[in-house]
Amino acid sequence: xxxxxxxxxxxxxxxxxxxxxxxxxxxxxxxxxxxxxxxxxxxxxxxxxxxxxxxxxxxxxxxxx
Amino acid sequence: xxxxxxxxxxxxxxxxxxxxxxxxxxxxxxxxxxxxxxxxxxxxxxxxxxxxxxxxxxxxxxxxxxxxxxxxxxxxxxxxxxxxxxxxxxxxxxxxxxxxxxxxxxxxxxxxxxxxxxxxxxxxxxxxxxxxxxxxxxxxxxxxxxxxxxxxxxxxxxxxxxxxxxxxxxxxxxxxxxxxxxxxxxxxxxxxxxxxxxxxxxxxxxxxxxxxxxxxxxxxxxxxxxxxxxxxxxxxxxxxxxxxxxxxxxxxxxxxxxxxxxxxxxxxxx
Numbered sequence: 198x199x200x201x202x203x204x205x206x207x208x209x210x211x212x213x214x215x216x217x218x219x220x221x222x223x224x225x226x227x228x229x230x231x232x233x234x235x236x237x238x239x240x241x242x243x244x245x246x247x248x249x250x251x252x253x254x255x256x257x258x259x260x261x262x
Numbered sequence: 263x264x265x266x267x268x269x270x271x272x273x274x275x276x277x278x279x280x281x282x283x284x285x286x287x288x289x290x291x292x293x294x295x296x297x298x299x300x301x302x303x304x305x306x307x308x309x310x311x312x313x314x315x316x317x318x319x320x321x322x323x324x325x326x327x328x329x330x331x332x333x334x335x336x337x338x339x340x341x342x343x344x345x346x347x348x349x350x351x352x353x354x355x356x357x358x359x360x361x362x363x364x365x366x367x368x369x370x371x372x373x374x375x376x377x378x379x380x381x382x383x384x385x386x387x388x389x390x391x392x393x394x395x396x397x398x399x400x401x402x403x404x405x406x407x408x409x410x411x412x413x414x415x416x417x418x419x420x421x422x423x424x425x426x427x428x429x430x431x432x433x434x435x436x437x438x439x440x441x442x443x444x445x446x447x448x449x450x451x452x453x454x455x456x457x458x459x460x461x462x463x464x465x466x467x468x469x470x471x472x473x474x475x476x477x478x479x480x481x482x483x484x485x486x487x488x489x490x491x492x493x494x495x496x497x498x499x500x501x502x503x504x505x506x507x508x509x510x511x512x513x514x515x516x517x518x519x520x521x522x523x524x525x526x527x528x529x530x531x532x
Contacts (some may be wrong), residue, residue: 259313
């Protein structure tokens with residue numbers, strides 16, 4: 198299945214957002230997720246299915262002004 | 263008696279009290295160690311942070327967040343770079359979960375060259391976020407009507423720009439900033455963006471602004487920790503000057519030494 202992750206097109210096997218994070222080697226710590234511009238809570242990732250063409254954002258803490 | 267002893271003068275933001283009136287950004291520092299020294303040197307209690315993309319397997323975000331937590335400061339996450347209400351609201355929701363705070367420095371950018379806030383989008387996003395329980399710090403212009411609408415949307419603090427982000431131009435529109443201060447005497451107002459020198463920070467504080475947020479001017483200084491200390495002193499000095507009551511400007515000179523009793527005053531001038 199081809200989806201967009203942080204702006205890049207990836208071919209992934211994961212069926213849910215939680216599985217995607219494991220597949221891409223994200224640790225379960227300080228990350229936040231959005232699917233198609235909608236925030237997905239940490240507790241909802243396991244029950245959030247992915248489909249072809251979805252756009253996922255995975256963000257982490259960063260320096261800011 | 264040190265200046266710090268001259269009467270309690272804490273800064274209160276959404277019910278939380280701080281003794282420092284200098285807020286700092288955390289971006290562009292040469293290293294995490296230098297950022298740590300800056301926070302200590304200026305006794306900064308609130309820092310801004312952001313969320314950005316990171317590849318799986320990289321742990322840079324986690325390391326940065328661990329550093330900030332070690333510093334024991336309060337974080338003010340931003341929505342930097344967001345160009346729509348939707349982007350800003352979603353980014354704020356993501357930030358609240360990661361940073362575990364209802365505080366959000368709300369940015370909705372409307373124009374690329376100046377990074378000027380889109381005040382229409384800002385008001386809409388602020389209203390949505392306030393309804394969701396956020397405590398919003400909107401990065402806005404000095405526009406009085408926009409300020410009024412942001413307060414109406416539930417904001418209890420405003421962050422007007424001094425000048426465009428990263429420009430170092432200081433206070434571009436002192437008249438409008440003074441008007442803003444005068445119109446909202448009881449609203450915490452933090453001058454954010456464009457502050458390039460300690461004197462700019464002092465000028466904002468002398469106008470009666472409640473605090474200043476600085477990032478680039480400190481981070482890009484040859485000696486960031488020294489510059490941070492300079493900013494802290496300037497903010498404190500400006501605040502004390504404001505509280506002491508500044509004299510009014512005059513167009514003409516007024517002798518400070520008594521005129522009466524001056525020698526030779528009875529001689530006619532040539």
